Amino acid sequence: MATKLGGYTGKILKIDLTNQEVGEYPWSDDDRAKYLGGKVMAAKILYDWLDAGTEPFSPDNPLVITTGPLTGTGAPSSSRFNVSARSPLTRILASSNCGGNFGLHLKKAGYDAVIISGKSEKAIWVEITDEDVLFHDAAGLWGKTTSETQEALGGQRGKMVIGPAGENLVKFAGIFCQERTAGRAGLGAVMGSKNLKAITATGKCKVEVHDREKMKKVYKSWVKLLANHPLTGDALPKYGSAFMLRRMQKHRMLATRNFSDGRYKDYDAVSGQTLAETRLVKNWGCPTCPVKCSRQVELNGKLIKGPELETLALLGPNLDNNDLDTIIRWNYQLDELGMDTITAGGVIGFVMELQEKGLWDTGLEFGKTENVAQVFDDIAHRRGIGDLLAEGTRALSEKFGGKEFAAHSKGLELAAYEPRGAVGHGLGYATSNRGACHLNGGYLVLVEGLGLHMNPHTPRAKAAFAILNQNLMEAVSSAPNCLFPLFSFYPGWIMRYPNGILAKIASSTMPFSGPFVNVINRLSGKWSPIHLPLLPHTKALSAVTGLRINLGSMKDIGERGYNLERMVNVRFGITAADDSLPKRFTDDNQVPGDPRTKVPLEVMKAEYYRIRGWDTNGAPTPNKQRKLGLA
Numbered sequence: 352m353a354t355k356l357g358g359y360t361g362k363i364l365k366i367d368l369t370n371q372e373v374g375e376y377p378w379s380d381d382d383r384a385k386y387l388g389g390k391v392m393a394a395k396i397l398y399d400w401l402d403a404g405t406e407p408f409s410p411d412n413p414l415v416i417t418t419g420p421l422t423g424t425g426a427p428s429s430s431r432f433n434v435s436a437r438s439p440l441t442r443i444l445a446s447s448n449c450g451g452n453f454g455l456h457l458k459k460a461g462y463d464a465v466i467i468s469g470k471s472e473k474a475i476w477v478e479i480t481d482e483d484v485l486f487h488d489a490a491g492l493w494g495k496t497t498s499e500t501q502e503a504l505g506g507q508r509g510k511m512v513i514g515p516a517g518e519n520l521v522k523f524a525g526i527f528c529q530e531r532t533a534g535r536a537g538l539g540a541v542m543g544s545k546n547l548k549a550i551t552a553t554g555k556c557k558v559e560v561h562d563r564e565k566m567k568k569v570y571k572s573w574v575k576l577l578a579n580h581p582l583t584g585d586a587l588p589k590y591g592s593a594f595m596l597r598r599m600q601k602h603r604m605l606a607t608r609n610f611s612d613g614r615y616k617d618y619d620a621v622s623g624q625t626l627a628e629t630r631l632v633k634n635w636g637c638p639t640c641p642v643k644c645s646r647q648v649e650l651n652g653k654l655i656k657g658p659e660l661e662t663l664a665l666l667g668p669n670l671d672n673n674d675l676d677t678i679i680r681w682n683y684q685l686d687e688l689g690m691d692t693i694t695a696g697g698v699i700g701f702v703m704e705l706q707e708k709g710l711w712d713t714g715l716e717f718g719k720t721e722n723v724a725q726v727f728d729d730i731a732h733r734r735g736i737g738d739l740l741a742e743g744t745r746a747l748s749e750k751f752g753g754k755e756f757a758a759h760s761k762g763l764e765l766a767a768y769e770p771r772g773a774v775g776h777g778l779g780y781a782t783s784n785r786g787a788c789h790l791n792g793g794y795l796v797l798v799e800g801l802g803l804h805m806n807p808h809t810p811r812a813k814a815a816f817a818i819l820n821q822n823l824m825e826a827v828s829s830a831p832n833c834l835f836p837l838f839s840f841y842p843g844w845i846m847r848y849p850n851g852i853l854a855k856i857a858s859s860t861m862p863f864s865g866p867f868v869n870v871i872n873r874l875s876g877k878w879s880p881i882h883l884p885l886l887p888h889t890k891a892l893s894a895v896t897g898l899r900i901n902l903g904s905m906k907d908i909g910e911r912g913y914n915l916e917r918m919v920n921v922r923f924g925i926t927a928a929d930d931s932l933p934k935r936f937t938d939d940n941q942v943p944g945d946p947r948t949k950v951p952l953e954v955m956k957a958e959y960y961r962i963r964g965w966d967t968n969g970a971p972t973p974n975k976q977r978k979l980g981l982a
Contacts, residue, residue, distance in 0.1 A: 354380055354383065355380060355897075356380055356383055356384075356420070356561070356896045356897055356898065357420070357558075357559055357560040357561035357562075357895050357896050357897050358419075358420025358421065358422075358424060358558060358559075358560060358561075358892075358895040358896045359383060359388075359420055359463050359558075359896075360458060360461050360462055360463050360556060360558070361463070362375060362461055362462050362463060363375060363376040363377075363378050363462065363463055363464045363465070363466065364376075364462045364464070364465045364466070364479065364484070365465075365466045365468075366465065366466070366467045366468070366469075366477065366484065367468055367469045368410075368467060368468070368469035368470055368471045368475070368477075368545055368546070368547065369410060369468075369469030369470055369471070370469065371471075371486050373484045376396070376464075376466055378392075378463075378464075382395065383420075383896075383898075384898055385908070385911065385980060386829065386908070386911070386912065387419060387420065387826070387829040387830065387892075387908050388417055388418060388419030388420055388422075388463065388464075388829050388830065388831060389417050389418070389419045389431070389433045389448070389828045389829035389830065389831035390417070390433045390435060390446040390448065390825070390828045390829060390831075390912065390916075391825060391826075391828070391829040391908060391909075391911065391912030391915070392417045392419075392464065392829065393415040393417045393433055393434075393435035393446060393464075394435065394444065394446070394912055394915045394916045394919065395915060396413075396415050396435075396464075396466060397413070397415060397435060397436070397437075397444060397919060398915055398918060398919050400413055400466075401437060401919065401922070402922070403922050403923060403924070405437060406437075407436070407437045407438060407439035407442060407537075407540075407541060407544075408439060408520065408540075408541070408544040410468065410469045410470040410545070411468065412436055412437045412468075412541060413436060413466050413467060413468040414434065414435075414436050414466075414467040414468075414538070414541055414542055414545070414547075415434070415435045415436065415464065415465075415466050415467075416432060416433070416434050416457070416464060416465045416466075416467070416511075416550075417432065417433045417435070417463070417464040417831075418431075418432050418433075418454045418457055418458055418463055418464065418831065419431075419463075419829055419830045419831040420830065420892060420895050420896050421830045421831065421832065421891060421892065421895060422454045422455060422457075422458050422558075422831065423454075423455050423458035423459070423558040424558055424560055424566065424895055425570060425639055426570060426573070426639065426830075426832070426891055426895075427570065427573050427574055427577060427639060427640065427641055427832075427836060428637070428639065428640045428641070428642060428832050428833035428835065428836045429639055429830065429831065429832050429833075430450060430451070430452060430454055430455050430637045430638040430639045430640065431448055431449065431450055431454055431637075431828075431831040431832060431833060432448075432449055432451075432453055432454030432457065432511075432528075432533075432831070433446055433447070433448050433449070433533075433828065433831060434446070434447050434449065434511075434526055434533045434538050435447075435538075436538055436541045437541075437923070438536040438537050438538070438541075438762075438763075438785070439520070439522045439537045439540050439541065439544075440522040440523055440536050440537040440540075440694070440743050440762055440763060440786075441536055441537075441761050441762035441763050441785065441786045442762065442923060443761060443762075443784075443785070443786070443919075443920045443923050443925060444784060444785065444916050444919045444920055444923070445535070445536035445537070445538060445785050446785060446791075446828075446916075447525070447526070447533035447534060447535050447536060447538050448533065448828055448831065448833075448834075449511075449526065449528055449531050449532060449533035450528070450529075450531035450637035450640075450833065451509070451511075451528030451529035451530070451531040451637060452509050452528065452529060452637075452638055453509035453510065453511045453528045453550075453552060454509070454831075455509065455638060456508050456509030456551075456552040456553050456554070457479065457509060457552040458556065458558055459481065459552070459553065459554040459555060459556050459557075460479050460480055460481050460552045460553060460554035460556065461481045461554055461556040462479070462552075465479065465550070467545065467547065467550075469545065470544065470545045470546060471486075471545060471546040471547065472546070473488065473489075473490070473546060474488070474489040474490055474492070474493045474546050474548055475487060475488060475489050475546060475547060475548070476489045476492060476504070476547070476548045476549040476550065476551070477547065477549075477550045477551070478550075478551050479550065479551065479552040479553075480552075480553055480554050481553075481554030481555060481556050482554075489546075489547075489548040489549065491503075492504075492548045492549065493518060493548060494515060494518070495514075496514050496515070496687040496688065496689070497512055497513070497514040497527040497686060497687055497688075497689050498686075498687060500512040500513075500514070500548065500549055501527070501529070501549075504549060504551055506551070506553070507553070508551045508552060508553035509528065509551060509552045509553065510528060510529075510549060510550070510551050511526050511527065511528045511533075511549065511550050512526070512527055512528075512548065512549040512550075512689075513525075513526060513527070513539040513542050513543055513547075513548060513549070513689050514527070514539070514687060514688050514689025514690075514731070515688055515689060515731045515732060516539060516540075516688050516689040516690045516730070516731040516741075517539030517540055517542055517543035517689050518543045518548070519543070519731060519732055519733045519741070520540045520543055520544060520733075520741075521537070521539075521540055521689075521690060521730060521731060521733070521741040522537040522540055522741060522742055522743050522746075523535075523536070523537050523540075523690060523691040523694035523695065523698075523741075523743060523764075524537055524538075524539030524540040524543065524689050524690055524691070525538065525539045525689055525690060525691050526538055526539045526542060526689075527539075527686065527689060530635065530645065530656040530686075531637065531645075532686070532691070534691040534692070534693065535691055535693065535694070535763065535785065535788065536691075536763060536785055536786065537691075539689055539690075560894070560895045560896075561893075561894060561895060561896055561897035562894045562895075562897075565890075565894040566891065566894040566895055569887060569890045569891045569894055570891065572887065573836075573887040573891065574641050576839055576884070576885070576887060577641055577642060577836055577839060578641065579843065580838065580839045580843040580846075581843050581846050581847045582802065582835075582838040582839075582843070582846060583642050583835060583836055583838055583839055587642050587644045587835060588634065588642060588643055588644065589627060590623035590624055590626070590627050591623055591626075591627075591634075591644045591645065591646045591657070591659055591660070592623070592644060592659045592660035592661075592835075593622065593623025593626055593646075593658070593659060593660045593663050594623045594624070594660075595623070595660055595801050596618065596621065596622045596623055596660060596663060596664060597618070597619065597622050597623075597624065598800065598801050599613075599664070599767070599768065599769075599772075599796075599801070600614055600615065600618040600619075601800070602772050602773070602799075602800035602801070602807060603769065603771070603772035603941060603942070603948070604768045604769050604772035604773050604776075604796060604800065604801075604807075605618060605664060605668055605767070605768075605769060605772075606664050606665060606668060606669045606700075606758075606765070606767045606768065606769050607668045607669060607671075607769070608668075608669065608670075608671050608700070608703075608704070608717055609669060609700035609701055609703060609704040609717075609756060609758060610669070610700070610756070610758045610765065610769055610935065610936075611704070611756070611935070612769070612941065613769035613771060613772040613941055615667075615668035615671075615673075617668075617673035618668060620673040620674075620675060621663050621664075621667040621668065621672075621673060621675050621678060622663075623660065623663070625675065626646060626648075626657060626658075626663070626675065627646075629675075630646075630648045630649075630657065630675065630676075630679065631646055631647070631648060631657065632647050632648055632649055632654060633647050634646065634647070635647050635656070637833070640833065642833075642835055642836065644659075644835060645657075645659075646658075646659070648679055650679060650680065650683055655679075655683050656682070656683070656686065657679065657682070658678050658679060658682040658692075660767060661692065661693045661696075661766055661767045662678065662682045662692040662693075662696070663675075663678055663767075664696075664767035665692065665693055665695075665696025665697060665700070665766075665767050666678045666681050666682065666692065666695075666696045666699075669696055669697070669700045669767070670696065670699060670700055670703060670717060670718075670720075670723075671703075671717035671718040672718065672720055674720060677720050680724070681723065681724065681727065684724060684727055684728075685727060688727065688728065688730075688731035689731070690727070690730065690731060693764060693766055693767075694743060694744075694763070694764045695727065695730070696764075697744055697758055697759070697764030697765060698730075698740050698743060698744050698747070698764065699715060699723060699726070699740075700758070701744045701747060701748070701753065701756070701757055701758065702715050702740065702747065703715050703716055703717045704717075704753065704756055705747070705751055705752075705753055708753065710751050710752050710753055711751045713736055726740070743759070743762060743764070744757050744758065744759045744762075744764050745757060745759050745762040754933065754934075755933055755934040755935055755938075756933055756934075756935045757933055758787075758933060758935070759786065759787055759933070760780050760781050760783070760786050760787035760929075760930075760931060760932055761783075761785075761786035761787070761925070761929050762786055763783075763785060763786020763787045763788060764786075764787060765780060765787040766780075766787065766788065766789035767789075768789055768796050769941070770932065770936050770950050771936055771940075771941035771948050771949055771950060772799075772800070772807060772941065772948070773795060773796045773799035773800060773807045774799075774807065774808055774809075774810060774813065774949075774950045774951060774955070775793075775795035775798075775799055775805075775807070775810075775813030775816060775817055775955070776789070776792065776793075776794070776795040776796045776799060777932055777936060777950035777952060778792075778795070778813055778814065778817050778950070778952065778955040778956065778959060779791075779792025779793040779794065779795055779817050779820075779821070780792050780932060781930045781931055781932050781952055781956065782817065782821075782930050782956070782959060783821075784913065784916040784917055784920060785916075787932075790824060790834055791821070791824070791825075792817070792821070793816070793817040793818070793819075793820035793821040793824065794820055794824070794834075795813065795816060795817055795820065797820075797838065797841065798816060798841065798861065802838065802841055802845075802846050803841060803845055803846065803849075803854075803857065803858060803861070804849060804854065804855075804858040805858055805861040805862060806858075806861075806862055808947040808948065809862050810951045810954050810955045810958075811862035811863065811865065812861060812862050812863065812864055812865035812868065813955050814865070814955050814956075814958040814959040814962055815864075815865040815866075815868040815869050815872060815958075815962060816861075816865075816868055817955075817959065818872050818959065818962055818963060819868055819871060819872055821909070821913055822872070822906050822909035822910045822913060823837065823840065823886075823905070823906065823909055824837060824909070825908075825909035825910070825912045825913045826888075826905045826906065826908045826909030826912070827888060827909075829908055829909070829912060830888055830891075830892060832888065839885055840883075840885050840886055841885075842885065845857055869962060871902075871906070872906075872962060874903050874906075875903050875904075875907055875978075876900075876901055876902075876903035876904030876905075876906070876907050877903065879901065879902050879903030879906075880899075880901045880903065881901055881902050881903075882901055882902060883902055886902065886905070888905065889901050889902060889904075889905050892905075907979070910979060911979045911980065911981065914963075914971045914975060914976070914979055914981060915979075915981060917965070917969075917970070917971055918970075918971060918976070918981065921969075921970045921971075925969070926968050926969055926970075927956070927960070927967065927968050927969035929969075930956060930969055931952070932950060932952055936949065936950045936952075937949060937950050937951075937952050963975070964978070
């Protein structure tokens, strides 16, 4: 459907693999104004498409691939695309954001999004160009690793592919583009269930914008903001996301031995600083990104992607493994097989604790690394115990026990942050729409010790901050932008001088700032027509699209998306009881004798529902739906 707005091609491609038919999906400028793009756009499409009985591996479960209005305009850190579907791992709505160049090439092919439904009778790959959509036999690609597949496809075009794990329906298989991954919740398995090995995109279409000169000015100041912030201008370029590992250790947030502790004795052996000083060859980054947070290291004479924070922690301290070179090898192996390293580390850690407690004898033990690589290969090919591990932590806990220490929420394994060291982050894990996700949960560790120093153990104001962060991150993902540049929303001068008097004042007053934060949470775009220098996304989106986007309307888009995702999950049976954490985190003190070091989840959750406008069962009320235009 044609558009009068800048930043969009105006077309959504619809592909039916069963009949190899293509068409267009209707999407109006009103839809673009309400949902913008990215994961929020995908949530609306899936809300309209899915019913409660649509199974994850059903041909009727569509794979929805979306870009946003900033894709292809050169905006900082905007070469992102989103993939959404019903997850086979969590059985609820899943969205996974990915870097690399596929989103840029999809725009060049003339499309804002692609909806893929049905199932091919045989293995295929799909080629999307600005002239045609072609279906190719993929028998020669089936069984290849992710890098082998991308190399075989060749050409200067965007590619998104799966590896053997996706082909074999491993429930935490990812989708890969260049060195980046749409990793979480098993969307690679959804792609594999459709017998779809790869999708490529190429073309010569150009993205038109509303005000190009204004856009250039905004982008120039945005890059300057990122360069001057201590996280996006210093820590991330120097050490990647792994710069946080030392800080996590200090604040008892580092997942250790299946989250039984928040500190690890040999933490510095696997820190980002050690990686940079001893293994780093060069930095790498996605197109249009000034931060360049990705690491490149050498393995057997080959330049490969180095491990990031989540991988270092969950394949390191979480398994009682202090060998950095082993983590580098495992990270490369998992990427080649096409698996999410977060869930892989979580599953292995849980199985190691089952072994330790005598609940299941697998030969996997904390501190023992010799047999892990073989187990990863067995998971990807569903051999032996690998067939069971491919189902994820929740399924294993239901079969062998250990639910009280099975580190997941809604079926998705926790990221690397131990929530008893940051209780607001624990609230985010529990309320996140895709399960225990650090990003979808609002990433409160940033204000609970990793950036700012708000008391990490108090429940005060945590619900308010979680909602603010969740809504902003949802909106930024719809633009779409990488979430790292959103670090600049919190002033750099506080983070640069954490022991300064102003930082101490800010940190001590934050637990009492809930009412003020909730003023922002409740104001709609109509009542807050302002731009914040620390959130340049609003001016960028206004210049690109021609829409009047300000702080309030940006927040509205994020809140609309978050509630819409929740409404899809309610359709799949999610209730307040599912917004939970294992008893290890809510009932057991991390520090013996210190009752502050457990997550007071129910207290924070009640406040969270009240502010969100959800009922006591965790569903958006009719009034909330009306206010957001979702009724």
